[in-house]
Amino acid sequence: MARKRTTITMEVTRFRPGEDSEPTLQSYEVPLRKEWAVLDGLNHIKDHLDGTLSYRWSCRMGICGSCGMTVNGKPQLSCATFLVDYAPGPVRVEPLRNFPVIRDLVVDISDFMTKLPKVKPWLIHEGETPEGEFLQTPQEMDEYKKYSMCINCMLCYSACPVYALEPEFLGPAAIALGQRYNLDSRDDGDRRDVLASAEGVWACTFVGECSTACPKGVDPAGAIQRYKLTAAVAALKDFLLPRGARR
Amino acid sequence: MSAYRQPVSTFWWLHQWSYLLFVLRELSSVFVAWFVVYLLLAVSAIADGPAAYQDFVAWSGGGWVLVLNVVALAFVLLHAVTWFALAPKAMVVPHVPPWVVLVGHYLAWAVLSAAVAWLVLR
Amino acid sequence: MTAFHNIVVVGGGGAGLRAAVAIAEANPLLSVAIVSKVYPMRSHTVSAEGGAAAVIAEGDTIDEHAYDTVSGGDWLTDQDAVEAFVEEAPKELLRLEHQGCPWSRRPDGHIAVRAFGGMKKKRTWFAADKTGFHLLHTLFQTSLSCSDIVRYDEWFVTKLLSDEGRVHGVVAIEMATGRIETIIANAVIVCTGGCGRVFPFTTNANIKTGDGMALAYRAGAPLKDMEFVQYHPTGLPFTGILITEATRAEGGWLLNKDGYRYLQDYDLGKPTPEPVMRSMELGPRDRLSQAFMHEHAKGRTIDTPYGPVVHLDLRHLGAQVIDTKLPFVRELCSKYERIDPVKELIPVRPVVHYMMGGVHTDINGATPVEGLYAAGEVACVSINGANRLGSNSLPELLVFGARAGQAAAEYVRTLQKGSTSAAYAQGRDEERRLTKELRKHDAGTERIADIRTEMQTTMEDGAGIYRDGDSLDKAFVKLHELRERFDRAAVDDHSTTFNTELVALLELDFMLDIAQSIVACAIKRTESRGAHQRTDFPKRDDEKFLAHSLVHRPNKVEYLPVTITRWPPGERVYGR
Ligand SMILES: Cc1cc2nc3c(=O)[nH]c(=O)nc-3n(C[C@H](O)[C@H](O)[C@H](O)COP(=O)(O)OP(=O)(O)OC[C@H]3O[C@@H](n4cnc5c(N)ncnc54)[C@H](O)[C@@H]3O)c2cc1C
Ligand code: SF4
Numbered sequence: 030m031a032r033k034r035t036t037i038t039m040e041v042t043r044f045r046p047g048e049d050s051e052p053t054l055q056s057y058e059v060p061l062r063k064e065w066a067v068l069d070g071l072n073h074i075k076d077h078l079d080g081t082l083s084y085r086w087s088c089r090m091g092i093c094g095s096c097g098m099t100v101n102g103k104p105q106l107s108c109a110t111f112l113v114d115y116a117p118g119p120v121r122v123e124p125l126r127n128f129p130v131i132r133d134l135v136v137d138i139s140d141f142m143t144k145l146p147k148v149k150p151w152l153i154h155e156g157e158t159p160e161g162e163f164l165q166t167p168q169e170m171d172e173y174k175k176y177s178m179c180i181n182c183m184l185c186y187s188a189c190p191v192y193a194l195e196p197e198f199l200g201p202a203a204i205a206l207g208q209r210y211n212l213d214s215r216d217d218g219d220r221r222d223v224l225a226s227a228e229g230v231w232a233c234t235f236v237g238e239c240s241t242a243c244p245k246g247v248d249p250a251g252a253i254q255r256y257k258l259t260a261a262v263a264a265l266k267d268f269l270l271p272r273g274a275r276r
Numbered sequence: 277m278s279a280y281r282q283p284v285s286t287f288w289w290l291h292q293w294s295y296l297l298f299v300l301r302e303l304s305s306v307f308v309a310w311f312v313v314y315l316l317l318a319v320s321a322i323a324d325g326p327a328a329y330q331d332f333v334a335w336s337g338g339g340w341v342l343v344l345n346v347v348a349l350a351f352v353l354l355h356a357v358t359w360f361a362l363a364p365k366a367m368v369v370p371h372v373p374p375w376v377v378l379v380g381h382y383l384a385w386a387v388l389s390a391a392v393a394w395l396v397l398r
Numbered sequence: 399m400t401a402f403h404n405i406v407v408v409g410g411g412g413a414g415l416r417a418a419v420a421i422a423e424a425n426p427l428l429s430v431a432i433v434s435k436v437y438p439m440r441s442h443t444v445s446a447e448g449g450a451a452a453v454i455a456e457g458d459t460i461d462e463h464a465y466d467t468v469s470g471g472d473w474l475t476d477q478d479a480v481e482a483f484v485e486e487a488p489k490e491l492l493r494l495e496h497q498g499c500p501w502s503r504r505p506d507g508h509i510a511v512r513a514f515g516g517m518k519k520k521r522t523w524f525a526a527d528k529t530g531f532h533l534l535h536t537l538f539q540t541s542l543s544c545s546d547i548v549r550y551d552e553w554f555v556t557k558l559l560s561d562e563g564r565v566h567g568v569v570a571i572e573m574a575t576g577r578i579e580t581i582i583a584n585a586v587i588v589c590t591g592g593c594g595r596v597f598p599f600t601t602n603a604n605i606k607t608g609d610g611m612a613l614a615y616r617a618g619a620p621l622k623d624m625e626f627v628q629y630h631p632t633g634l635p636f637t638g639i640l641i642t643e644a645t646r647a648e649g650g651w652l653l654n655k656d657g658y659r660y661l662q663d664y665d666l667g668k669p670t671p672e673p674v675m676r677s678m679e680l681g682p683r684d685r686l687s688q689a690f691m692h693e694h695a696k697g698r699t700i701d702t703p704y705g706p707v708v709h710l711d712l713r714h715l716g717a718q719v720i721d722t723k724l725p726f727v728r729e730l731c732s733k734y735e736r737i738d739p740v741k742e743l744i745p746v747r748p749v750v751h752y753m754m755g756g757v758h759t760d761i762n763g764a765t766p767v768e769g770l771y772a773a774g775e776v777a778c779v780s781i782n783g784a785n786r787l788g789s790n791s792l793p794e795l796l797v798f799g800a801r802a803g804q805a806a807a808e809y810v811r812t813l814q815k816g817s818t819s820a821a822y823a824q825g826r827d828e829e830r831r832l833t834k835e836l837r838k839h840d841a842g843t844e845r846i847a848d849i850r851t852e853m854q855t856t857m858e859d860g861a862g863i864y865r866d867g868d869s870l871d872k873a874f875v876k877l878h879e880l881r882e883r884f885d886r887a888a889v890d891d892h893s894t895t896f897n898t899e900l901v902a903l904l905e906l907d908f909m910l911d912i913a914q915s916i917v918a919c920a921i922k923r924t925e926s927r928g929a930h931q932r933t934d935f936p937k938r939d940d941e942k943f944l945a946h947s948l949v950h951r952p953n954k955v956e957y958l959p960v961t962i963t964r965w966p967p968g969e970r971v972y973g974r
C-alpha cells in the first residue's frame with residue numbers, strides 16, 4: 030500500500046575546522062511539508078535535532094542573499110527551494126562550491142567582498158549635480174535595470190568553472206555590477222582598467238552557467254559579453270583615432 | 277581559523293552538459309588552427325603548379341586527412357554556432373529584438389559563404 | 399584584544415550606513431567603524447518593498463505630510479521631530495537619487511510617486527516593489543567609495559561599555575573565528591533595527607532580535623513607547639512574508655470569506671472601484687489589522703492550517719500593472735504560495751511588522767547616556783507615535799541616521815579626554831562572561847528554541863493586536879518564568895568557529911529583556927491608542943496618556959509629555 034511520505038532525509042555537510050580534517054555528510058530526518066523550504070528543514074534540524082549545525086540565513090524571502098547552498102548538486106537559495114520538489118529524497122545540502130568552507134554550510138566570501146569595490150560600483154558623475162533629480166526615462170532605466178537586481182548571493186560564482194580554475198577572475202556578479210553603473214544614463218565613469226583587464230571580462234570564456242544559476246534574472250553572462258564588445262570597440266578606437274577625437 | 281578549500285575534481289567538466297560543451301568549445305580552437313594550416317598548405321600547393329595541386333587533392337581525399345577534416349568541420353561549426361548564439365548578448369541594439377541580431381548574423385554568414393563559393397567555383 | 403575608533407556604528411542597515419557616511423562627511427579625520435552581525439547588504443532594510451515617503455510631487459505640501467504622520471500616529475508623535483523629518487526627507491531621497499538609486503520614473507523622466515496607507519497625497523517614492531533592496535545596495539555600494547569607513551562584517555556586539563553615564567565602546571565577537579574584542583570608542587551609534595522576532599509570526603528577518611534596544615537598555619538608556627507594536631494587515635500565512643501595502647495603493651481590495659470589502663463596516667469609508675486616499679484599503683495599518691480581528695470574531699474569515707485569513711484581490715489590476723509595479727509580489731506569491739495573483743486571490747493575515755518604540759532619543763539621535771546615539775527602527779525619536787505610516791520608516795533611517803552621525807561627530811569634536819581604564823576592565827569582564835556563558839550552558843537542560851517559541855506565543859497571546867490587563871499580567875509572569883529557565887538553556891556547540899548557537903543564545907537573552915519591557919509598558923498604559931488596544935480600556939485618554947512611556951531597567955515605567963507644536967490632538971478621521 031502506497032502511503033504518502035511524511036518525512037524526508039536531508040544529507041547535510043558537516044565540517045568543523047580543528048575537529049574534522051575534511052567535510053562529511055550527516056543525515057537527518059525532517060518533516061516533509063508542502064510549504065517547507067530547504068531552509069525550514071535546516072531550521073528544524075537546528076531547533077529540534079542538532080543545535081550544532083551552522084548556516085547563514087536572514088530574510089527567508091529570497092532577497093538578502095545569505096542562504097546560498099548547493100542543493101542536490103546545484104547552487105540554490107535554500108529559502109527559495111522547496112523540499113517537496115526533492116521528494117521522496119534524500120536531498121543533499123552542501124556548501125556553495127568554489128569557496129573555502131568556514132564551517133558546515135558557511136563559506137568564506139571575502140574574496141568577492143574585496144573584488145566588488147574594484148569595479149567602482151557607485152555612480153560617477155562629472156559636472157554639476159542638479160538641484161532636483163537627474164532625469165531618467167523608464168527606457169533609460171531599462172538599460173541597466175536587470176543588472177541592478179543582484180543580491181550578491183554568490184550562486185553565479187559557485188556555478189562558474191572559470192572562477193574555480195582561476196580565482197583571480199573578478200567574476201560574474203562583480204562585472205555585472207560594474208556594467209550596472211556603466212549603462213546608467215547618469216554615470217560618466219570609466220571602469221575599463223578593471224573590467225577589460227585579464228582578470229576582467231577577457232577571463233570569461235562564456236560557459237553561461239552563471240546566468241542559469243542566478244535566482245534574480247541578472248544575466249551576468251550577458252553583461253560580460255556585452256562589455257567585451259564595448260571594450261573591443263574602445264580599444265580599436267584608441268588604436269585608430271588620435272587622442273583628441275576619442276571619447 | 278583554517279577554512280577547508282574545496283578541491284576541483286579532475287573531471288569537473290563531465291559533471292554538467294554545459295561544462296562539457298564549454299570544454300569542447302575551448303578545444304575547437306585546435307581545429308580552427310588546423311584549418312589555417314590546411315589552407316596554407318593548399319595555397320602553397322596551388323603556387324607550386326598543377327601537379328603539386330593534384331597531389332594535394334589526392335592527399336586530402338585519403339584516410340586520416342579526410343577524417344580529421346570532418347571532425348574539424350564539426351568543431352568549427354560548433355564554434356560558429358555557439359559564437360553566433362552569443363552575438364545578441366554582446367550586441368544590444370535599441371528597439372531590435374535579440375533574435376533579429378541572431379538571424380542577421382546567420383544571413384551575413386550565408387551571404388559571405390555564397391560570395392566565396394561564387395569566387396571559387398566560377 | 400582591543401581596537402580603537404572615534405565612533406563605532408553598530409549595524410549596517412539603512413540607518414547605520416547613512417550615519418557612517420554622515421560622520422565621514424562631517425569630519426574626514428575621524429576614524430569610523432561599522433560593526434554588523436551580517437554583511438551590510440544582508441541587513442533587513444533589504445526587504446522593504448513599498449516605498450519611501452517625501453514631498454516632491456506638485457500639489458503636495460510638507461505640512462500635509464506632517465499632519466498625516468501626526469494623525470496616523472494618534473498624536474503620540476513629537477511634532478518638532480516630525481517637522482524636521484518631513485522637511486529633510488525629500489533632500490535625503492534626492493541624495494540617494496544622485497547616488498544612483500533606481501527610483502521608478504514617470505515617462506518624462508521625473509520621479510514617480512504612489513499612494514500609501516494613511517497618506518492624503520501621493521508622495522511615496524518607490525523602486526518598483528524592491529525599494530529597500532535598491533536603497534540599501536545604493537547606500538552600501540556608495541559607502542565602498544568611502545575607504546575611510548572600517549567595517550567589521552559578521553561581528554556580533556554583545557555589550558556596550560559604559561561608565562558613569564558615558565559610553566566608551568563595545569565588545570564584539572568575530573563570528574568566523576570566535577575572537578572576542580573590546581572596541582574602544584568616544585561615541586557609539588546603535589542602528590540595529592527592530593525586534594519583530596519577539597513574536598511568532600512576523601515579516602521580520604531572523605536577525606531582527608532587538609539587540610540594540612537591549613544593549614542600550616542595559617547601558618542605562620531608557621526605552622520609549624515599547625507597547626506600540628505594528629501589525630501589518632497583509633502577511634502571507636505560514637511564512638509571514640510581507641505583501642506590500644503598495645498592492646492596495648495600486649488598487650487591491652481586501653475581501654472576507656463572502657467576497658465582501660469588509661473595511662466599509664469599520665468607519666473607513668465607502669468602497670469605490672478606484673483607490674481613494676486615506677480611505678478603505680488605504681486606511682492606516684492599526685485600523686486595518688483591528689478590522690481583521692473583528693471579521694474573525696464574526697466568523698467571516700477563512701480558516702487555514704496556518705490560522706484565519708482574508709483575501710487580497712489584485713486580479714482586476716491585470717498582468718501589466720502587476721508586472722511593472724509589483725513584480726516582486728508576483729514572484730513571492732508564486733514561490734511561497736504557488737499562486738498567481740493575476741488570476742488568483744492572495745491569502746493574507748495580520749503580521750507583526752514594525753516596532754514604533756525603541757531607544758529614547760532626542761531629535762538628533764542622542765540618548766540620555768552621554769556618547770550613545772541611536773537611529774533607525776531601533777530608536778524612538780518619535781515620529782511614529784502610536785502607529786507608523788507605511789513608507790515613513792525608510793526616510794526616517796536616512797534623516798535620523800544622518801542627524802545622529804552629525805551629532806556624534808560634533809560630540810566627539812568637543813569631547814574632553816576621559817579615562818578609559820574602566821572600559822578596558824569591563825571589556826575583560828565581558829570576555830570572561832562570554833567564555834563562562836558557553837561553559838555554563840554546557841550542562842543546560844532547556845532547549846533555546848523551546849524557550850524562544852514559548853516567549854513568542856506568550857507575546858502573541860498576551861500582547862497581540864488586542865490586549866487587556868489580564869492577558870498582560872499573565873504574559874509578564876510567564877516571561878519571568880522564561881527568564882529563569884533561560885539560565886538553564888543548553889548550548890551543545892562548543893566550537894569557536896561560526897557558532898550560531900551561541901548567537902541564538904545571546905539573541906534570546908536580548909529578546910527576553912525586550913519582551914518584558916513591551917509588556918511592562920502595555921500594562922501601565924490603561925487606554926487605547928493606535929496600535930495599543932486595551933479591551934478593558936477602549937478609549938483614548940489624552941488627559942493621562944498624551945505622553946510617552948519611558949521604561950528603565952528593570953521594567954520601571956514613567957511618562958514624558960508629547961511635544962505638540964501645531965497640531966492639537968484631534969479625532970483620527972479616515973474615509974470621511
Ligand atoms: C518586510 C518589510 C517591508 C518593509 N517595507 C517598508 C517600506 O516599504 N517602507 C518603509 O518605509 N519601511 C518599510 N519597512 C520598515 C523598514 O524597512 C525598517 O524599519 C528599516 O529597514 C530598518 O532599518 P535599520 O537600518 O534600522 O535596521 P536594519 O536594516 O534591520 O539593520 C540592522 C543592522 O544592525 C545589525 N545588528 C543588529 N544586531 C546586531 C548586533 N548585536 N551586533 C552587530 N550588529 C547588529 C545588523 O547586522 C544590521 O546590519 C519594512 C519592513 C519589513 C520587515
Ligand atoms: S548575479 Fe545573480 S547569482 Fe550572481 S550574485 Fe548576483 S543575484 Fe546572485
Ligand code: FES
Pocket residue numbers: 086087088089090091092093094095096097106107108109
Ligand atoms: S534567507 Fe535571505 S535570501 Fe534566503
